[in-house]
Every structure is written in structure tokens, then in C-alpha cells.
Amino acid sequence: MCSRVPLPRVPDKGSVTRRGFAVLRVAIYEEPWVFAFSVAASMLYGAMTVADGWALGWATDHVIRPALERGDTTFGAVASLVSLFLGIAILRAIGVVGRRIGAGVMQFRLQATYRRRVTRQYQKLPLEWHHQHPTGQLLSNANADVESAWYPIAPLPMAVGVIAMLAFATAAMFAADVWMALVGCLIFPLVFVANVIFQRTLQPLATRAQELRADVSEVAHESFDGALVVKTLGREAAETERFTQPTNALRDANIAVNKARGMFDPVIDGLPRVGILAVLLVGVGRVRSGQADAGDVVQVAFLFTLIGFPIRALGWVLGELPRSVVGWDRVQRVLTASGGLEYGEEKLTSTGAARLDVTGIRFGYLPERDVLAGVDFTIEPGRTVAMVGPTGSGKSTMTTMLTRLVDPEEGAIKVDGIDLRSLARGELADSVALVAQTAFLFDDTIRGNITLGGDYPDELVWDALRIAQGDGFVKNLPSGLDTKVGERGTTLSGGQRQRIALARALVRRPRLLVLDDATSAVDPQVEARILAGLRSAVQGERAETTVLVIAYRKATISLADEVLFLDEGRIAAQGTHLELQEKSPEYRELVDAYEKDAERRQEEAELAAELDDLDSEGASA
Amino acid sequence: MSAAEATRLDHGDDVGGMETLRQGLRVSPELARGWLVTGLLALTMTGGRIVIPIAVQQTIDKGLTGAGGPDMSYVAWMCLLCMGGILVTAFASYLTTVRLATNSERGLATMRIKAFRHVHDLPVLTQSTERRGALVSRVTSDVDTVSQFLQFGGFIFLVSLGQMFLATIVMFVYSWQLALVVLVCFLPLFASLRYLQRKMSAAYGVVRAKVGEMLSAIAEPVVGAQVVRAYAIEKRTQERIDASIDDYRRTATRAQAITGITFSIGGLAAGLANAGVLTAGVLLGVDRQATLGEILAFMFLVALFSDPVQIATQVLTDAQSAFAGWRRVLGVIATPADVVDPGADGVVQRRGPITVEFSDVDFAYPEGDLVLRDVDVRLEPHRRVAVVGETGSGKTTFAKLLTRLMDPTSGAVLIDGVDARSIAFSSLRERVVMVPQDGYLFDSTLADNVRFGRPDVSDAELLDAFESLGLTDWLESLPDGLMSPVGQRGESLSAGERQLVALVRANIADPDLLVLDEATSAVDPGTEVRVNAALERLMSGRTSVTIAHRLSTAEAADEVLVFDQGRIVERGPHADLVSAGGVYTHLHASWIAQRSAP
Numbered sequence A: 001m002c003s004r005v006p007l008p009r010v011p012d013k014g015s016v017t018r019r020g021f022a023v024l025r026v027a028i029y030e031e032p033w034v035f036a037f038s039v040a041a042s043m044l045y046g047a048m049t050v051a052d053g054w055a056l057g058w059a060t061d062h063v064i065r066p067a068l069e070r071g072d073t074t075f076g077a078v079a080s081l082v083s084l085f086l087g088i089a090i091l092r093a094i095g096v097v098g099r100r101i102g103a104g105v106m107q108f109r110l111q112a113t114y115r116r117r118v119t120r121q122y123q124k125l126p127l128e129w130h131h132q133h134p135t136g137q138l139l140s141n142a143n144a145d146v147e148s149a150w151y152p153i154a155p156l157p158m159a160v161g162v163i164a165m166l167a168f169a170t171a172a173m174f175a176a177d178v179w180m181a182l183v184g185c186l187i188f189p190l191v192f193v194a195n196v197i198f199q200r201t202l203q204p205l206a207t208r209a210q211e212l213r214a215d216v217s218e219v220a221h222e223s224f225d226g227a228l229v230v231k232t233l234g235r236e237a238a239e240t241e242r243f244t245q246p247t248n249a250l251r252d253a254n255i256a257v258n259k260a261r262g263m264f265d266p267v268i269d270g271l272p273r274v275g276i277l278a279v280l281l282v283g284v285g286r287v288r289s290g291q292a293d294a295g296d297v298v299q300v301a302f303l304f305t306l307i308g309f310p311i312r313a314l315g316w317v318l319g320e321l322p323r324s325v326v327g328w329d330r331v332q333r334v335l336t337a338s339g340g341l342e343y344g345e346e347k348l349t350s351t352g353a354a355r356l357d358v359t360g361i362r363f364g365y366l367p368e369r370d371v372l373a374g375v376d377f378t379i380e381p382g383r384t385v386a387m388v389g390p391t392g393s394g395k396s397t398m399t400t401m402l403t404r405l406v407d408p409e410e411g412a413i414k415v416d417g418i419d420l421r422s423l424a425r426g427e428l429a430d431s432v433a434l435v436a437q438t439a440f441l442f443d444d445t446i447r448g449n450i451t452l453g454g455d456y457p458d459e460l461v462w463d464a465l466r467i468a469q470g471d472g473f474v475k476n477l478p479s480g481l482d483t484k485v486g487e488r489g490t491t492l493s494g495g496q497r498q499r500i501a502l503a504r505a506l507v508r509r510p511r512l513l514v515l516d517d518a519t520s521a522v523d524p525q526v527e528a529r530i531l532a533g534l535r536s537a538v539q540g541e542r543a544e545t546t547v548l549v550i551a552y553r554k555a556t557i558s559l560a561d562e563v564l565f566l567d568e569g570r571i572a573a574q575g576t577h578l579e580l581q582e583k584s585p586e587y588r589e590l591v592d593a594y595e596k597d598a599e600r601r602q603e604e605a606e607l608a609a610e611l612d613d614l615d616s617e618g619a620s621a
Numbered sequence B: 001m002s003a004a005e006a007t008r009l010d011h012g013d014d015v016g017g018m019e020t021l022r023q024g025l026r027v028s029p030e031l032a033r034g035w036l037v038t039g040l041l042a043l044t045m046t047g048g049r050i051v052i053p054i055a056v057q058q059t060i061d062k063g064l065t066g067a068g069g070p071d072m073s074y075v076a077w078m079c080l081l082c083m084g085g086i087l088v089t090a091f092a093s094y095l096t097t098v099r100l101a102t103n104s105e106r107g108l109a110t111m112r113i114k115a116f117r118h119v120h121d122l123p124v125l126t127q128s129t130e131r132r133g134a135l136v137s138r139v140t141s142d143v144d145t146v147s148q149f150l151q152f153g154g155f156i157f158l159v160s161l162g163q164m165f166l167a168t169i170v171m172f173v174y175s176w177q178l179a180l181v182v183l184v185c186f187l188p189l190f191a192s193l194r195y196l197q198r199k200m201s202a203a204y205g206v207v208r209a210k211v212g213e214m215l216s217a218i219a220e221p222v223v224g225a226q227v228v229r230a231y232a233i234e235k236r237t238q239e240r241i242d243a244s245i246d247d248y249r250r251t252a253t254r255a256q257a258i259t260g261i262t263f264s265i266g267g268l269a270a271g272l273a274n275a276g277v278l279t280a281g282v283l284l285g286v287d288r289q290a291t292l293g294e295i296l297a298f299m300f301l302v303a304l305f306s307d308p309v310q311i312a313t314q315v316l317t318d319a320q321s322a323f324a325g326w327r328r329v330l331g332v333i334a335t336p337a338d339v340v341d342p343g344a345d346g347v348v349q350r351r352g353p354i355t356v357e358f359s360d361v362d363f364a365y366p367e368g369d370l371v372l373r374d375v376d377v378r379l380e381p382h383r384r385v386a387v388v389g390e391t392g393s394g395k396t397t398f399a400k401l402l403t404r405l406m407d408p409t410s411g412a413v414l415i416d417g418v419d420a421r422s423i424a425f426s427s428l429r430e431r432v433v434m435v436p437q438d439g440y441l442f443d444s445t446l447a448d449n450v451r452f453g454r455p456d457v458s459d460a461e462l463l464d465a466f467e468s469l470g471l472t473d474w475l476e477s478l479p480d481g482l483m484s485p486v487g488q489r490g491e492s493l494s495a496g497e498r499q500l501v502a503l504v505r506a507n508i509a510d511p512d513l514l515v516l517d518e519a520t521s522a523v524d525p526g527t528e529v530r531v532n533a534a535l536e537r538l539m540s541g542r543t544s545v546t547i548a549h550r551l552s553t554a555e556a557a558d559e560v561l562v563f564d565q566g567r568i569v570e571r572g573p574h575a576d577l578v579s580a581g582g583v584y585t586h587l588h589a590s591w592i593a594q595r596s597a598p
Helices: A015-029 A033-071 A075-124 A127-132 A135-149 A158-174 A178-225 A229-230 A236-288 A294-308 A312-335 A395-402 A448-450 A457-469 A471-476 A494-508 A526-538 A553-559 A579-583 A585-589 A593-620 B001-012 B017-026 B035-064 B072-119 B123-127 B129-140 B141-174 B177-223 B225-230 B236-287 B294-334 B395-402 B424-432 B446-450 B459-468 B474-475 B495-509 B523-538 B551-556 B575-576 B583-595
Strands: A356-364 A374-380 A385-389 A410-415 A430-435 A512-516 A547-550 A563-568 A569-576 B356-364 B370-377 B382-389 B410-415 B432-436 B511-518 B543-547 B561-566 B567-572
Touching: A015 A075, A015 A312, A015 B459, A033 A075, A033 A158, A033 A294, A033 B236, A033 B294, A075 A135, A075 A158, A075 B177, A127 A294, A127 B225, A127 B294, A127 B410, A135 A312, A158 A294, A158 A312, A178 A229, A178 A236, A178 A294, A178 A312, A178 B072, A178 B129, A229 A236, A236 A294, A236 A569, A236 B035, A236 B072, A236 B141, A294 A457, A294 A512, A294 B035, A294 B294, A356 A395, A356 B017, A374 A395, A374 A563, A385 A553, A385 B575, A395 A430, A395 A512, A395 A547, A430 A494, A430 B225, A448 A457, A448 A494, A457 A471, A457 A494, A457 A526, A494 A512, A494 A526, A512 B356, A563 A579, A563 A585, A569 A585, A579 A585, A593 B129, B001 B495, B017 B072, B017 B225, B017 B294, B035 B072, B035 B141, B035 B294, B072 B129, B072 B141, B072 B294, B123 B129, B123 B459, B129 B141, B129 B294, B141 B177, B141 B294, B177 B225, B177 B236, B177 B294, B225 B236, B356 B395, B370 B395, B370 B567, B370 B575, B395 B432, B395 B511, B395 B543, B395 B561, B424 B432, B446 B495, B459 B474, B459 B495, B495 B523, B511 B523, B551 B583, B561 B575, B567 B575, B567 B583, B575 B583
Parallel strands: A385 A547, A385 A563, A430 A512, A512 A547, B382 B543, B382 B561, B432 B511, B511 B543
Antiparallel strands: A356 A374, A356 A410, A563 A569, B356 B370, B356 B410, B561 B567
16 A cells, blocks of 8 residues: 555544544545645636636726727727636636546545445455345445545535635735625625535435435345245235335425425525625725726626535535544444464375365354354365254354364364465365355356356366356356346346356366255255266266265265264264164154154154045045 | 337437427426516526627727817716616626526426336336346436536527627627628637537547546456456456556547647637737728727627637537437437326226236247247146246246236237236236346335335334244344345345245236246255245245246146247146156256256
8 A cells, every 4th residue: 555654644533524534544645646636726717717817807997998998999908808807717727627637536546445445345355244244235345335435525626625725716806896706705704604514504404315215225235035925915005005104204304305496595605796796886985085996896897607506615625524424434444453364384285085174173153052063074085075054053054164164162173284374375165166056146147157267278167157057047048158248138046056166166177075965056956966966977987076065955965975064063964864764863864854754744744644534534424 | 129219218219409409398398488588587687698709899099089189987887777777787697697597407307207107117127137227317317417417518509609799799889890800810719610620529539438438448457356366467458458548648639639639629710810800990990980999899899709619619529428428318208208198097906816818828039039929828726837948938928918017919918808918017016026136226225125116114014024934033134134134136135035025026026827947056055945835835825837948846736838939838736747758858857857867
């Protein structure tokens, strides 16, 4: 980032305005040169605006009036008039362009810088941190919050220029006439104060409207997502009623915003006009007493016209400060969050199937309750092992540890005898692949989603898809592997997404493959084919892959050479499926749940049939 | 959904501005309320803007350089008059803003609600999940764009136009020659306005597209945190993000530069006009054809002229997108609903045992092949029917026709002998209830969710409904019982628990015909047993049709309907079909292979 003096600190406490100015100081510190440039341009603009007024006064007294009084003029006088006004206009235009471009460059550069920092932080912070924050919040931290933190940057150079402009104008007015200048000293502060009051009144109203917009959107999202339930229960009218409430509240909030605007706008617009009338009145008196010229009156009046609008920029900056501070605080919460995994230097050099040693793993999401309480097991290279356990027994947590998304609180996980924590960054991913239950696909082509930017020829991609039983549907997509995921008409079903995620793992020929219920959304028939394909692929001539699969379905479990039964945070039993069924009643109960259910139905049906028979017998008797 | 409908939902009808206005007024009549008074007020409000140039001219010509030297009392009276004018103007301005805002916001709220209600009648909402986001935009951001435009651009622009018009008139009254000079000086700006505006629109169009790309890139390490880490593609992900962030920065800066240049051109034109007016004014004044006051008043008039021209480019760009948004919302409202409630004319049926008959039913999606053909079947009351078939065999379509989520292309679905299309929705939805695969839950309490179909039932009745499905122990295991929050989409509950809630919800609705779309996704065995027990109790005493994905369901049914390529190819009890050697025998065999693997 920067090797200069550390960033200015934004105080944690204090008034919004004070903290807001501190945020502005950070902005200036981050982009000092762009800021200097745009402020210089803005000051040029301010000076030229005042010069416009001065030029008119000068021209009135020195060119126009004499000419009109004499009934004659010279070429030189007219030429100086034209070149004066054109020159000022051109310089002013340069100032405007420079100020606007400078402000834009500064605002968008700051946005980009902070977006980069926030997203880097997202990549660095541990998965647990991610789980503690809703997705929507994280996305808006990187987008809307960064944007609002730097909102006041857009009008900032103009505001600084306006301050300069006011200084020049005051000087020019005093040079013209003290009394008229005093009118200015009364009116300009009033315009400024009116602006600040306006912005401060408007802010909460605008914020409320913004919140209500979010409410409206939330109801619409929810109601449309649950459309099937709404429709099948005939609740359309009630849903419309539910939508009407925030909609009408938003309507009223918008009307309130407009009322505030309607109230203040005429005041802010009108004040400089009232000022001009006052200047005319005072000016005529001063001219009569011979202490001012007509040109002075014209100059001051014209200045009022020119400055009336730009002075609003001060209000814009001050008005945006509260929003900016909120955005800044939200962004800082991400940037100052600590955590992240440390990496070692070791490499995994072996080429065949991996060996996995898990010893004494302890882990809990809540302090008082361990999810895993001392898990020990070993998987020999090339074996396929199923892990079975009731919901909440920590199976998924186990898989996230194997891929080092999370570190255990106690104990060690070793691949080929090397502790995962001592491996170099990125080293593990070359050997271990995890396929989770919910398949995440990137906004990319099917190919990109499988290769993830890796260098895999198409044949390998197709091979992986074939084993994952995804080659068929991918071939039928409009552009095959080049089809973009999520584009219109190519929305994929849950099962199809899972198959792409599986192919993503397979194409890497991992030495340890971890499947966390990765085929749950696939039709049972298709799942059977995937499992068969996987079995022959990973256990061909030379087994090159060790497989750990989390499974519910019996067919999935049957793929395994061995079964680990995880219960109450420990490996409760270990052995082949048949062995476990023999020796562990809990295991038997779990895997037999489906069958039991089917049997129960059977019994009930038989019972019902008997009752029917009894009924008919009774009836015939 | 047909291609034409898709276009309409995305872009609105391709009609001209006047037609959109007509449609818009029909949907929101509030927009035109009291327009005459508002118009007069707006005119008064703009009138106030030309007070100052006139005051300047009067002061200089009559007050300062008049025959008898500076005339204090004349100026004082005139200033007082102008002051009154400014006050009236300010008041008119307040009234105009409030009236316009109130009417337009009321009109937009009406339109928003109408669109929302109508979307629920559109088949696309339940047929294609990927279009839902777009439909949400129709009732949210599209309407917001119109509202924001009216707030920030619309009023100002209207007033500015009036201001320019009045300024032009005053200029011609003072001096037609100087007025022409001003117009000529602004001519290049007018000529380039359209071009600049188009460039600006295009630039902001690119910016919007880049924002979208940036957002989806930023979402990757957040939504896909696990994959990004597990595959160690942090670097690639960050590169994609950085590239998109930079792309956005570049295009946004460019758009800003174009805006800056456009604004400065307005200032340049004003400078040119000032120089022109002063030069021409001096030349005219020398011939006594213009007074000093008139010449100087022009300087103030030019200022009135240049501001609107400068903001026009920006406002026109906003206006375009606001208009497009408005047209899209109106397009949604104009899209015909294909399943229509017969309303007051509808038949209201008596509750009780229900018979359903499909009479020669065909179904095809618009511009698509038939997905259901020649379906002719009668389901007797109190029967338990399972519908089986491969994916795409038409079994889901069958269920949707049964519940009237869609209407047949030809043929009819009869309920107790009455065409479903002529039964009032309120009656039909009471008798026939579908439990979808994923029982969607709203972000509220458990109680609110189960009484969704009938908000008036008491807590005691709710508890009975849990009890009768054998779920009291489960309910008691939840920390806050009925008041437990379920989270967004019910995510605080497991998939199996969500199914339980959906079943209780159906139990509360108490339909005569229950249509179940059996869940395919894995539920842990413990909950599975519970779900099945609850289902069993829910179905008893009712007619039920289940889209079966599991063998056990088909086995337990009184009757199995086997679908293949849109037809019912076999029908009968499980025991008969399993040995018939047909489609069902084949399906059954693969189920068995799946279930009884060693």
C-alpha cells in the first residue's frame, strides 16, 4: 500500500461532522496529487467566476457606458471586451473540466483501491469469519458501502473551489463598495446555513426512503421466490396486501423527501435574488451619494447570480458526510478484522494415492460444545472409505479440515505424513480435492468452471465429465463446453451443477478425493452410474486416488472398502459395512432407517388390508 | 413462455412515447389529477425567474441613469414589487413540487402494486426460476428509477424549459437583434446536444454493464469461499476481481469526463453569448437602439439560458432510462395471465370427497412440443395415487394441471364433473392443495408459516395440527416452539424440517385433494422417518396424488400411474405392474438395485 506516513486516523467517537472530515482527510492522503490537481482546477474555476463579475463591472464603466454616452466606440474597446469575456469563459471551462475529471478520477480511484482491499481481505479471512456474516452484507460492504464512503469526494473539489471563490468574491465586493459587500456578507452565510439545514433535514428522510426501498424489494423477492406456495394456497391477495404496506410507506417517504425539497429549494434559490434586490437598492443610494459607480452595482449583482448555485456544493459535501461515515465504518469493520491461516514451507512430493492420518481432532463452533471430540483414523493409500454419521455429527466439518478450510483446535491431520499446517500455500490443493453438497459454479463457461483456469486439454475435461455422468447434458448445451453458466436458457438443475463440480475435482486427478454428499441432487439411477464410473476410474489397474466419501445412501456406502461411523464427535466404529452392521446397533439403526421406513409402510398396508377384510366381513354378516 | 412474452417482460411493449403515456395514465390515473392547477402554478413559478433581469434593467435605465439622476424611490418601489414577486414564486414553487410529487408517487405506488399482483398471475413466475430476478426488478428498481428521475431531474427540467422559453420572450421584447445574437451563440451547443447526450447515454450504459460484471466477480470469493480456497485459486479469483474493478473505474471515469466536457461546453456558449451581446450591444447602443440596462439585463438572461442547457444532457439521459423502466413495468402489467380466476362467475363447490378426471388432455408450452398427450384418467375419492416416470416424462406437468397452475392446451380437467377453469380460485385452492418439493418458508416465525394458508386459525388449532401429524415432540424440541424464527427461506431449519413445516401447513389448509411433489434431496434418516410418518397421517382420509421419486411411495399407493414421454403408459396397483414387464418393471428394478446394495 504505502510506505509513507501512516494513514490519518478516523476517531471512533465524536460528532459525525468531525469524523466525516477525518474520512475526507484519509481520501486526500490517499490521492494527494489528484486532489491537488482538481482543487487547483476548481480554484481556477472559482477565480474566473468572480472575474466574470468583475469584467462586467469594468466593461460597464470603461467601455459600455462611455460608448453609449459618447455615441461612439473604438475597435480596440470592442476587441478588448470580446477577448476579456472569451478568455475568462475559456479559462473557466478549463477549470470546470479539470475539476470534474479530477473529482471523478479521485472518487473512482478511491473506490477501486478500497474494493481491492476489501476483496483481498475476504480472501484472507478464515472461512469461520465468512460464516459469521451474511453474504448480502459482505457484497454490500465491497460495493455500496465503499461507494457511500467516497460519495462526498465528487463535490469536494468544487466545494474547496467555492471557498476560494467566496474569498475572491468578498475581496472583489469590498473593492467595489463596502456597503454592497456587507449585503453579500449577510446573504452568503444565510445561503450556506440554509443549505446545511436542508441537507441535514433531507439526509434522514432520504435514508428512510432507502431503507423502505430495501423492504419493498425484500417482500417482492420473498413473495416471488415462494410463488408456488402462494399460488397453491391461493394467497395472492394477502401477499399483495403485504406488499402494499411497504410500498405505501415508501410512497409517503418519497413524498416527504419532496416536501423538504419543495420547502428549501425556493429559499435557497430565492436568497441570492433577494440579495440582488438589496444590492440594487443599496447600490442606487451609494451611486447617488457618489461613492460608487453603476459598474460596481452591476458587478456585485452579477456576482450574486453567478455564486448562488455553486455555493450549494458546500451543502452537498456536508450533507453526504453522515452517509460517508456509515460507509467508512462498515468498510473498516472488514479491513480491521483479523485472522487467516498461516502456511509452512513443506511440499507434497509423492505421486501415487495419498495416505491420510487423523489424530486427536477436537473442534467446536460454540465454546462449550465440541462437535468433534477426539477423532482418530487412518486411511491407507488407494482405499475408498465412507464416513457415516447422524446429522450434526461433524462429518462436513471433518471434510473442511481435510482441505484445510478450517484448522482443528487440537490434534493433527497429516497427508503422506506431513501436517497440513506445515504445507506451503496452494500445495494441498494440488493433491486434495473436495466436492461439497452445494455445488458453487462461477460466472464462467462450463470449461472454465471445470478447469478453474488450470491448463487441462479438452479430452481430460470430457473424461472427467464422463465419469461424473455430465458429458451427455453438456453435449446438448447450445455451445457445449463454451456455454456460459447462468446465461438465459442454460440454467442448470441441482444435479447438473453437482456433476460439474464433481468433474472439476476429477479433472485434477487428485490423490485424495473428498466427497461430501456430492451427488445428493442427482437422480438415484444416475448416481448409481456415477458411483460405478468413479469406482472403476479411481480403482483401476493402479489406484491413484484415495477416496473419502460422506454418504447417506446405502449404494454410496457400498462403494467403500471400509466405513467410519462417526457418532457423538468420535469414530464410534470402524470396519466394513457388513462388520459394522454386525457389531454396532447404532450404525445398524442409522443405515437401516430407509429400509425400516419401507417395512413400516408394508406392515401398515397389510394391517389396513386386514381391517378392510374385517369391515367387509362385518358388512356381509 | 414465448419469445414475444420474454421480450415484453424485459423491454416492455415496443410502443411510442404517446402510447406509453396513455397506458401509464390508464394504470395510474393519479398522475393526471389536478394537472391544470399544477400547470398554472408551475408557470407562475417559472415566471419568478425573470424578475431579476427585469429589475436590473429597470434599476439601471430608470433608477440610475434616468433623466434626473439616481431615483431612489422608484428603485425602492420596484424592489418591493419584485420582492413580492419572489415570494409568490417561492410559494408557487413549493406547491408545484408537492403537488407533482404527491401525484406521481401515488401513481407509481398504484402501478407498483398492480404490477406485483399481476406478476403472481403470470405462469413464468413458477415456470422459470431464472426469470424471477427480472420480475423483482419490475416492481422494485424499475419503478424506483422513474421515481428518482421525477425527484431529481424531471421537475427541474420542466421548470428549466419554461425558464428558457420565458427568457427568450423577454430577450425579444428588449431587443430582437441581441436576442438573435444569443440564439446564434447557443446554436452550436443545441446542435451538439443530441450528439453529446447520445455519447453520455452510451458511456453510462457501459458503466452499468461493468457494475454488473464487477458485482458478480466480487461475489466469487464470498459466495464461493469454500471452492476458491479448496482449489487454491485465490490468485486467479483476485485477478478477475481486480480486472473488473479496474474496468469499472476506467469506464466510470470516462463517463464522468464526457459529462464534464458537456457541462463546460454550456459555460463556453454562455461566455460566447456574453461577448457577443456586449459587442452587439455597444454597437447598437451607440446608435441609441439599446439602453445600458437592456444590455446588462441580457447578461442576466443569458445565465438563465445556459443553466438549463447544461443540465439538459444529463436529464435527457436519466429520462431515457426512466422511460424505459416505466415501459417495462407497463409491459408486465400488459402481459396476459394464462390462468385466470373466473372470479364472481366461478362455481363454488361443496367440500367433501373429490373426484378428478382428465378428459383427453394435451399440454404444450407456447412454441414447444407436446409434453403431455391424450391423458384420459379418472381418480376416485379417497384413493392414494402415485405418479412415476423418468425425468421429463410429464409427471410434474400432470401435477401442475391437476392443481391448475396451468391450463391444458386441449381437453379439460374436471373436478367433481366441473371444468377446473370455471371453478372460483377461492373454492379450488381450498379443495386442492399442492405441497411442492421444497416447501418454501417465509422469513418469519414457525406459526406464521404454518398458518400461511389460513391466517385466522388459533394457536390451539395449530398445536392440534402438529399433534395430529405426530409432530408435537419435534415442536417441543425447538427452542421457542411455535414462535421459533425460521430464518431467510427457512434456512434456520434443516431441509427435512422444512418439509415438516410444509406438511403442517397443508394440514392446516385441510384440502380434499392433496398433491405432493416428493422431495428428492437427501434428508438425514432420523428426520426422514418423521417426515414419512407425518405424510402418512396427512394423507389418511384424503384423496392424494404423489409425484413419487421413491419406491416405497409407489409400493404403498392404491394405484400407480406410469408416465412415459407424456403419456400414461401403465396404470394399476404396484403388485400388478411390477411383474407386467413394462416401464414400471424397469424403473422398479433400478430402484431395487439402488436400495439393496450390500
